[in-house]
Amino acid sequence: MGHSELTGELIPRHLNVRVIAKDNLETFLGGLREFGEVFGPVEKERGAYIYAQLTDVKNVVQDAQRTVLPPKKYLYPQKEELFRFSTQEGYRKPESVDKGRKILFGVHPCDIHGLSILDKVFAGRYHEPRYFDRRDNLIIIGMNCLPDERCFCYSMGTDWVEKGFDLFLTELEDSYFVKIGTSCGEDLVHAQAELFRPVTDEDIQLYKERVNERNKMFVNRVELANLPQILELEYESEVWEELGRKCLSCGACSAVCPTCYCYEVYDVLDLNVETGSRIRRWDACLFKDFAKVAGGHNFREERSTRVKHRFYHKQVTFVEEFGRPSCVGCGRCVTQCPAGINLIDVFKEIRGEKVVHKSAR
Amino acid sequence: MPDRVGFDITTARTGFNTFPERVGLDILSERVGKQDPHKPEPARLVRIDPMVEDHWLFQFRFVEERLNREFSYRPGQFVMLSVIGVGEAPISISSSPTRPGMIELCVRRTGRVTDALYRLKENDLVGIRGPYGNGFNVDKLKGNDLLIIAGGLGMAPLRSLVWYVLDNRKDFGDINLMYGARTSGDLLFKNEIDLLLNRKDIKCLLIVERVQYEHRVNWRGHTGLITDLFKHVEVNPKSTYAAICGPPVMYKFVLQKLLELEFSKDRILMSLERKMKCGIGKCAHCTIGYKYTCIHGPIFTYWDAMNLPEMI
Ligand SMILES: Cc1cc2nc3c(=O)[nH]c(=O)nc-3n(C[C@H](O)[C@H](O)[C@H](O)COP(=O)(O)OP(=O)(O)OC[C@H]3O[C@@H](n4cnc5c(N)ncnc54)[C@H](O)[C@@H]3O)c2cc1C
Ligand code: SF4
Ligand code: SF4
Ligand code: FES
Numbered sequence: 001m002g003h004s005e006l007t008g009e010l011i012p013r014h015l016n017v018r019v020i021a022k023d024n025l026e027t028f029l030g031g032l033r034e035f036g037e038v039f040g041p042v043e044k045e046r047g048a049y050i051y052a053q054l055t056d057v058k059n060v061v062q063d064a065q066r067t068v069l070p071p072k073k074y075l076y077p078q079k080e081e082l083f084r085f086s087t088q089e090g091y092r093k094p095e096s097v098d099k100g101r102k103i104l105f106g107v108h109p110c111d112i113h114g115l116s117i118l119d120k121v122f123a124g125r126y127h128e129p130r131y132f133d134r135r136d137n138l139i140i141i142g143m144n145c146l147p148d149e150r151c152f153c154y155s156m157g158t159d160w161v162e163k164g165f166d167l168f169l170t171e172l173e174d175s176y177f178v179k180i181g182t183s184c185g186e187d188l189v190h191a192q193a194e195l196f197r198p199v200t201d202e203d204i205q206l207y208k209e210r211v212n213e214r215n216k217m218f219v220n221r222v223e224l225a226n227l228p229q230i231l232e233l234e235y236e237s238e239v240w241e242e243l244g245r246k247c248l249s250c251g252a253c254s255a256v257c258p259t260c261y262c263y264e265v266y267d268v269l270d271l272n273v274e275t276g277s278r279i280r281r282w283d284a285c286l287f288k289d290f291a292k293v294a295g296g297h298n299f300r301e302e303r304s305t306r307v308k309h310r311f312y313h314k315q316v317t318f319v320e321e322f323g324r325p326s327c328v329g330c331g332r333c334v335t336q337c338p339a340g341i342n343l344i345d346v347f348k349e350i351r352g353e354k355v356v357h358k359s360a361r
Numbered sequence: 362m363p364d365r366v367g368f369d370i371t372t373a374r375t376g377f378n379t380f381p382e383r384v385g386l387d388i389l390s391e392r393v394g395k396q397d398p399h400k401p402e403p404a405r406l407v408r409i410d411p412m413v414e415d416h417w418l419f420q421f422r423f424v425e426e427r428l429n430r431e432f433s434y435r436p437g438q439f440v441m442l443s444v445i446g447v448g449e450a451p452i453s454i455s456s457s458p459t460r461p462g463m464i465e466l467c468v469r470r471t472g473r474v475t476d477a478l479y480r481l482k483e484n485d486l487v488g489i490r491g492p493y494g495n496g497f498n499v500d501k502l503k504g505n506d507l508l509i510i511a512g513g514l515g516m517a518p519l520r521s522l523v524w525y526v527l528d529n530r531k532d533f534g535d536i537n538l539m540y541g542a543r544t545s546g547d548l549l550f551k552n553e554i555d556l557l558l559n560r561k562d563i564k565c566l567l568i569v570e571r572v573q574y575e576h577r578v579n580w581r582g583h584t585g586l587i588t589d590l591f592k593h594v595e596v597n598p599k600s601t602y603a604a605i606c607g608p609p610v611m612y613k614f615v616l617q618k619l620l621e622l623e624f625s626k627d628r629i630l631m632s633l634e635r636k637m638k639c640g641i642g643k644c645a646h647c648t649i650g651y652k653y654t655c656i657h658g659p660i661f662t663y664w665d666a667m668n669l670p671e672m673i
Binding site: 082083085086087088089090091093121122124125126127128129130261262263264265266267269273274276278280283285290299309312313316317320 | 396397398399400401402403424443445446447448449485486488635636638639641642643644645646648649650651652
């Protein structure tokens with residue numbers, strides 16, 4: 001116990017940590033429904049997990065690997081109505097703006113970082129209200145996952161989190177160590193206080209062992225240092241031509257990426273031809289017409305230039321603008337690419353000696 | 362209900378509102394606020410001037426009177442114009458901020474949105490949002506000579522600059538305008554160009570590849586390619602800013618000339634065009650190499666542009 005410097009009030013030593021028994025977790029999740037709709041990873045097919053509403057908390061997979069789509073779909077839906085319009089009155093907000101509170105369980109550290117990257121993109125001078133309205137209504141319960149052979153979050157600095165969650169769970173033996181990140185998270189715990197117990201010295205010991213072990217489990221390394229410079233130097237590399245021959249321009253890599261955000265906007269008329277909707281939909285820089293302008297000129301006609309663009313935008317442009325790459329090393333693009341393009345290999349090749357130059361410089 | 366006090370996103374958000382974390386956004390705009398940046402403001406088409414076939418000038422006024430007074434912009438900035446029910450297109454502002462109260466856009470008929478605009482009648486409703494992009498940093502241009510080089514539709518954004526400098530004439534040194542088009546019949550803003558030809562405080566040089574028969578008698582320009590005009594002007598590259606807008610092919614030859622004249626690369630300002638879906642740095646359609654055309658551009662110095670892969 002110690003005293004609060006501000007009020008002199010007596011506060012317990014481990015104010016913002018608790019322990020919950022694994023057996024109690026489902027009860028806890030069930031109880032959360034009082035605060036909003038609860039979502040978490042469920043198994044869709046063998047080994048393929050998706051985020052879905054937990055109508056039955058028994059379906060939740062506590063140790064799920066990466067979900068097919070990242071949690072961005074709850075903040076920035078694949079397709080949404082921006083406005084209703086009429087030729088007489090112009091554009092106005094659609095009526096059905098979804099304002100419900102959502103609780104997302106089981107968000108991995110990389111995805112929490114992914115959300116904070118999207119926050120940066122949608123904030124700024126031209127602040128996106130739809131995204132942040134939903135963001136304010138999203139409660140995040142993180143989960144300290146264990147890496148597989150496709151994760152390289154360790155290299156991207158996204159393998160652990162300090163903030164960006166309301167609660168964050170780390171597995172101990174038959175319980176979870178719960179870090180309370182916000183006042184809101186504390187309220188959630190408080191509402192079902194009987195399911196939690198204070199942290200003991202033994203728990204702390206175990207927690208440290210667990211996170212140290214976890215740190216040793218990351219097998220993939222992508223060296224980020226000087227990568228923007230190296231990429232600039234390798235702009236003409238054969239590697240991009242090779243990738244261009246393999247890539248199918250399907251856009252799967254962008255759709256599943258927690259930090260890909262590009263979109264298109266288009267109008268759809270109702271049958272009366274007087275009113276309609278302006279729609280925003282996810283786009284992908286891999287699609288052929290992404291950079292085509294009036295007059296039919298396409299700035300990225302060749303497939304190789306589009307694959308290259310995705311890498312450069314993430315690892316050079318974004319770094320220049322926001323101070324870090326827009327990749328969190330979740331391995332989703334590696335998992336989903338039908339052509340077997342593996343970002344980790346691409347960076348290794350670009351950094352390494354295997355690269356063949358088109359022209360000697 | 363749990364409260365969200367102290368969640369860092371909420372604070373980040375208010376922080377972001379006042380100043381962007383993104384670099385390179387030096388543009389001023391009074392209309393920064395909590396409103397939805399995608400929302401077009403209703404405006405009416407008040408006048409159509411069919412200047413040249415498929416290159417008409419459209420004049421708009423916002424429905425909300427306040428906006429007509431408050432809408433301020435820099436020459437070289439653009440708006441997103443919505444033709445209701447069809448879609449949006451980025452269009453440079455052709456009018457000058459020195460003549461407020463309405464917005465003029467010179468639009469080439471080329472596709473879905475622009476076609477639909479040509480079908481509208483006076484008093485029809487459209488949507489306009491903006492102004493976007495960096496525009497010309499006119500404060501920086503002050504005290505300098507200007508060499509304004511327009512090719513074809515490139516005259517649309519540069520007309521804004523021309524009238525801006527003429528309306529603030531004492532702030533600028535010598536002004537040379539070179540304007541090239543395919544034929545004498547393709548010259549935009551013809552009546553205004555005639556006025557400029559008579560003014561002593563701007564040197565206006567026209568060049569076309571072919572003078573049409575009906576224009577032969579009073580033709581006051583040259584024939585050939587825009588680069589041929591360089592022999593008719595005297596510029597001091599140390600005190601001159603060159604502002605260029607035109608079709609991609611034009612840039613190559615004009616840049617060559619300017620570099621021969623030993624212009625510093627950051628005294629060459631060029632307007633670049635890319636596909637745009639948002640105009641506000643979010644949709645990522647307009648990226649050139651490492652920059653967003655819609656916020657870092659559309660006006661780039663040659664120094665910035667030449668360091669961008671995929672520039673032209
Ligand atoms: C910063 C900026 C400033 C601009 N300023 C101006 C300006 O002042 N004035 C101006 O007129 N324009 C300007 N533009 C260009 C203008 O934005 C485009 O011409 C406009 O977006 C065209 O929209 P649209 O819907 O009419 O054409 P779209 O329907 O999008 O078609 C554009 C072109 O694509 C081609 N195309 C379309 N569909 C197909 C298809 N299915 N197959 C093959 N080809 C196809 C056509 O050749 C057509 O010419 C500017 C652009 C930018 C980025
Ligand atoms: S680029 Fe691939 S590994 Fe990186 S965040 Fe996106 S999907 Fe994950
Ligand atoms: S998932 Fe693979 S094949 Fe599809 S666009 Fe991305 S890199 Fe190309
Ligand atoms: S037009 Fe959308 S980012 Fe530039």
